[in-house]
Amino acid sequence: AQKVTQAQTEISVVEKEDVTLDCVYETRDTTYYLFWYKQPPSGELVFLIRRNSFDEQNEISGRYSWNFQKSTSSFNFTITASQVVDSAVYFCALSGDFGNEKLTFGTGTRLTIIP
Amino acid sequence: GAGVSQSPRYKVAKRGQDVALRCDPISGHVSLFWYQQALGQGPEFLTYFQNEAQLDKSGLPSDRFFAERPEGSVSTLKIQRTQQEDSAVYLCASSLGGGGQETQYFGPGTRLLVL
Numbered sequence: 001a002q003k004v005t006q007a008q009t010e011i012s013v014v015e016k017e018d019v020t021l022d023c024v025y026e027t028r029d030t031t032y033y034l035f036w037y038k039q040p041p042s043g044e045l046v047f048l049i050r051r052n053s054f055d056e057q058n059e060i061s062g063r064y065s066w067n068f069q070k071s072t073s074s075f076n077f078t079i080t081a082s083q084v085v086d087s088a089v090y091f092c093a094l095s096g097d098f099g100n101e102k103l104t105f106g107t108g109t110r111l112t113i114i115p
Numbered sequence: 116g117a118g119v120s121q122s123p124r125y126k127v128a129k130r131g132q133d134v135a136l137r138c139d140p141i142s143g144h145v146s147l148f149w150y151q152q153a154l155g156q157g158p159e160f161l162t163y164f165q166n167e168a169q170l171d172k173s174g175l176p177s178d179r180f181f182a183e184r185p186e187g188s189v190s191t192l193k194i195q196r197t198q199q200e201d202s203a204v205y206l207c208a209s210s211l212g213g214g215g216q217e218t219q220y221f222g223p224g225t226r227l228l229v230l
Contacts, residue, residue, distance in 0.1 A: 004157075032215070033215050033216050035218070035219075037221075042223070043204065043223060043224055043226075044221060044222070044223045044224070045158070045206065045208075045221035046221075047218055047219075047220060047221075050216075050218050052216065091157050091158075093157075095215035095216075096215045097214060097215050097216075098213065098214050098215070100215055101146065101148075101163060101171075101210075101213065101214060101215045101217070102148065102160040102163055102171065102174070102215075103148070103150075103158070103160065103208075103219060104160070105157030105158050105159070106157055107155075107156060107157050108156075108157050
């Protein structure tokens with residue numbers, strides 16, 4: 001069985017501060033894929049990033065960066081110099097290989113950026 | 116269209132009524148998924164299609180839930196004899212190919228309220 005844990009239910013930071021959202025996962029698959037999605041107040045899930053289990057390189061995209069560590073089964077997401085538009089619920093998710101394509105989501109972290 | 120579309124966006128049903136929720140995936144996408152998102156929770160998997168074949172329906176909560184994708188494009192999720200616990204947002208997602216490595220793109224969801 002697959003499981004994703006996002007221990008932080010809610011986080012509030014002042015605008016321009018950095019913030020890290022934690023994600024810990026469990027899987028028995030040797031090949032798996034990790035995702036982050038953003039859900040703004042409008043409700044639509046917006047894809048942010050996908051990571052393969054065999055690629056542990058960290059990734060940076062503008063103000064966003066992701067730290068994947070297989071040793072601790074973690075896939076954390078950092079927003080640098082946060083902005084009000086970053087306010088949303090963020091979900092970490094996990095899928096397996098053929099036969100296990102479904103996404104298993106964490107419970108989400110509600111991020112509020114205070115102007 | 117450019118993205119996944121769902122209709123209706125909102126549905127109010129009286130307990131015991133049947134409802135049908137429609138999903139139009141991104142054109143050319145082979146895989147289609149349905150998820151259920153309760154308030155304050157992460158999405159939970161319901162069922163998965165590859166073309167017209169329903170490959171996984173392990174997440175359907177009861178035999179009142181039925182999904183189809185007869186021509187491998189549009190999909191309908193039907194809920195018979197709705198109950199109050201069926202109130203949730205129903206999300207549809209599509210991906211280009213099969214396999215867990217494919218990114219799933221989500222529609223705006225249908226918010227179902229059962230009175």
